[in-house]
Amino acid sequence: MQPExxxxxxxxxxxxxDMGTSLAYNMASGFLLFYYTNVVGLPAAAVGTVFLVARLLDAVIDALVGIAVDKTRTRWGRTRVYFLCTAVPYALVSVAVFHVPAWGQPAQLVYAFLTFKALGILMSCQAIPYTALMPMMTLDRSERLNLSGMRSIGTSVSVVLGAAAVMPLVAALGGGDQQRGFTLVAALFAAIGFACTMMLFRNCRERHHDHTSPDFAILPAVKEMLHNRAWLVVFASCLLYFARFGMMMAATAYFAIDVMGRPWMISIMLPAVAGMLLLSAFFAPAILARTGTRNGAVAALTIAAVLFAALPFVQGHVALFLALYIAGCLATSITITATFAMFAETVDYHEAKYGTRREGLLSAGISLSTKLGMALGTAGFAYVLGAFGYAPGHVTDAARQAIRWTYSGGSVVLLIAQTLVLMLWPAGRPGHPS
Structure with missing residues (x-):
């Protein structure tokens, strides 16, 4: 058969x-905790609970969206119709999240929960069909690696905009008013995300379909998913990756300001995450094609764990600290391209084992792991701040040490755990995972 x-x-x-889906969410992941605590004035522990409860509810929401994708049959296909129908609502809600009214604190917390939950639901309605789309576009492994590399580029650009560019844009557009600045930046990103989603809808095509009946029994399908070993590995790997990513995105501003005493480091450390992801997108497919997807990802995670473990011991040498940090970000970035490709193989594995592809349901689980991981990382850091009595402008030594060791030590623990999970990736048939 000729390669596609x-x-x-x-x-x-x-x-x-990916930028259409994740730009607004990256801004929320990187700055919503800061916005709620330092701009709106909400207590950190309460905000952590908002994040965690909203994400736990996604266990139901994401499963429903995934099942809906598998049952959908329209003139635009099974996935593309979701991009068309959710683009405008997602843009509007992403602005509302960063526009908390000047109400009493209990009402503000309710508003924060409802808008953040709505953002998560709409993200599910885009992210799950988006992930499901790749195995429908091509069965060719090299093309999937190329698509994974392109997705990594889109992800990296969204992280640059959603992390490094936010605070300068808030200052430029807000004119000293952070509330106004955050709202305007959210509106700008909403417009960019809308344009990217429409481009996805217009140019991408579904070529390979699950020809089984859409009228399938849900509980047996979920049971099959939970017995798909390849899917379980990708789910756990994504959960751990994004728990670390969410923790670091939320903690970097606090780490640079309160631990290092160098706020300017934020503009290097957050862009480094995206910059290295962008850089790795150009060579990761070639590396992974040579080493095998799992082996390449395991090697990259091992290197990253060693580099992050060294960070606490070189904090007095800023240049060396940043060099090790950037190298660690580069190593972990390779694993994102690997994960995107591995998910497509979980669909092949499922078809070989059960005779049906279930792209939507399998994608729902990966979406859940991504959002739950981000929420656990962000909420966990918020709880650390609350436990050690963090207060803006009055940071104690105990709070500084908690931020310091959570930032590096937490990263190492999660990197090691992700490495162990990937070692369980099935080799060979069914589905020929590599």
Whole structure:
């Protein structure tokens, strides 16, 4: 069979489709805790509970969206219709999240929960079909690695905008009013995300379909998913990756300001995450094709764990600290490209084992692991702040030490755990995972 070759416009549109989905969410992940505590004035522990409860509810929401994708049959296909129908609501809610009214604190917490929960639901309605789309576009492994690389580029650009560019834009657009600045930046990102989602809808095509009946029994399908070893490995790996990512995104501003005493480091450390992801997107597919997806990811995680473990011991040498940090970010970035490709293989594995592909349901689980991981990382750090009595402008030594060791030590623990999980990736049939 001849290898499938996708056009550049389709690959590019698929890659930047990730930006349409994740740009607003990256801004929320990196700055919503800061916005709620330092701009709105909400207590950190209460905000952590808002994040955690909202994400726990996604266990039901994401499963329902995934099942809906598997049962959907429209003139636009099974996934693309979701991009068309959710683009406008997602843009509007992403602005509402960063526009908390000047109400009493209990009402503000309710508003924060409802808007953050709505953002998560709408993200599910985009992210799950988006992830399900790749195995429908091509069965060719090399093309999947190329699509994964393009998606990594889209992800990295969204992280640059959603992390490094936020505070400068807040200052520029807000004119000294942070509330106004955050709202305007959210509106700008909403417009960019909308354009990327429409490009995804217009240019990408579904070529390979699950031809089984859409009228399937739900509980047996969920049971099959939970017995798909390849899927379980990707689910756990994503959960651990994004728990670390969420923790670092939320903690970097506090770490740079309160531990290092160098606020300017924020503009290097947050962009480094995206910059290294962008850099790795160009060579990770070639590395993974040579080493095998799992082996390459395990090696990268091992290197990253060693580099992050060294960070607390070089904090007095800023240049060396940043060099090790950036190298660690580069190593972990390779694993994102690997994860995108591995998910597509979980669909093949499922089809070989059960005779049905279930792209939507399998994607729902991965979406849940991503959001739950981000929430656990962000909420966990918020709880650390609350436990050690963090107060803006009056930071105790105990709070500083808690931030310091959570930032590096927590990262190492999660990297080691992710490495162990990937070692369980099935080799060989069914589905030929690599």
């Amino acid at each position: 070759k996708l056009g550049f416009a389709e690959r590019l549109s698929y890659g930047f489709g």
